[in-house]
Amino acid sequence: MDFESLFSEHENWHTNACLNFQSDMSHGYIYGYKKAADALVKKITKNHSEIDYLVYPIVFLYRHHIELQLKNIIELNIQLHDSNDKVTPTHKIKDLWPQVKGYYRKLNNRRNQKEISFIDKIMDELCTIDPESMNFRYGKTRSGEIPNKDLKQINVEVFSALIGKVSDALETFEYQMCYELDNKSEHSSGQL
Numbered sequence: 001m002d003f004e005s006l007f008s009e010h011e012n013w014h015t016n017a018c019l020n021f022q023s024d025m026s027h028g029y030i031y032g033y034k035k036a037a038d039a040l041v042k043k044i045t046k047n048h049s050e051i052d053y054l055v056y057p058i059v060f061l062y063r064h065h066i067e068l069q070l071k072n073i074i075e076l077n078i079q080l081h082d083s084n085d086k087v088t089p090t091h092k093i094k095d096l097w098p099q100v101k102g103y104y105r106k107l108n109n110r111r112n113q114k115e116i117s118f119i120d121k122i123m124d125e126l127c128t129i130d131p132e133s134m135n136f137r138y139g140k141t142r143s144g145e146i147p148n149k150d151l152k153q154i155n156v157e158v159f160s161a162l163i164g165k166v167s168d169a170l171e172t173f174e175y176q177m178c179y180e181l182d183n184k185s186e187h188s189s190g191q192l
Contacts, residue, residue, distance in 0.1 A: 026068070026072055026075075029068055030065060030068040030069055030072055031065070033061045033062070033064045033065040033068065034061070034062065034065040034163075034167060036057075036061050037057075037058050037061035037062045037065065037160070037163075038160065040054050040057065040058050040061070041058060041156050041157065041160045044058075044156060045157065051156065054156075055136075055154055055156055056136045056137075057136070058156055058159070058160070059130070059136040059154065059159065060133070060136040060137050062159065062160070062163040063093075063126055063130055063133060063136065064133065065163070065167065066093065066126065066163065066166060066167065066170070067091060067093055067096065067133065069167065069170045069171070069174065070093065070096040070097060070099075070100050070170070071087045071096060072174060073100045073103065073170065073173060073174055073177060074087045074088075074096065074099055074100060074103075075087050076174065076177040076178065076181065077099075077103045077177065079181055080177060080180055080181050080184060091132050091133035091134075092127070092131060092132055093123055093126055093127050093131075094123070094127040094131065097119075097120075097123045100170070100173075101116060101119075101120070103173075103177075104116065104173055107173075107176060107177070107180070108176075115169055118165070118166075118169075119166050119169060119170075122162055122163070122165075122166050123166075129148055129151065130147075130148075134147065135147035135148050
């Protein structure tokens with residue numbers, strides 16, 4: 001019996017996904033997770049029958065999206081300041097968000113305190129419910145316990161909307177960091 005490879009092209013080119021077509025594909029990862037979660041939420045708002053199964057990948061995908069956004073902003077800050085630092089290899093948002101919040105405050109002269117307070121609240125909730133990005137990925141913890149056993153319901157539309165607001169704010173900050181990098185690059189090239 002002849003088997004196709006899992007990672008092969010097919011004659012139906014409409015279903016062939018393109019990978020690595022840019023030198024940096026982080027945008028595809030960051031927003032791919034969010035788009036996948038958005039698609040699942042859209043699906044279950046039309047047909048609720050699978051909501052109790054799809055809630056796990058939905059929360060995981062959104063959380064991972066936020067984690068990757070934070071890591072990308074840290075990477076942009078490293079580039080902006082010509083630092084030799086590296087992004088900490090962690091899944092702990094509680095370790096990533098304070099760094100990003102510090103950059104945000106510095107770059108924006110401490111404006112938008114309401115937005116930071118809102119993001120703080122959401123980050124605190126994510127860190128409490130899923131501190132290391134494992135509780136919606138696996139049905140048992142490493143010690144064999146059920147994760148979040150006292151959590152009984154999540155409204156996925158509310159979850160999606162709140163994560164969307166955080167994502168939008170972080171994306172705006174990401175663009176702001178890219179603008180600063182571009183200005184730095186133009187300034188550097190103009191001095192040569």
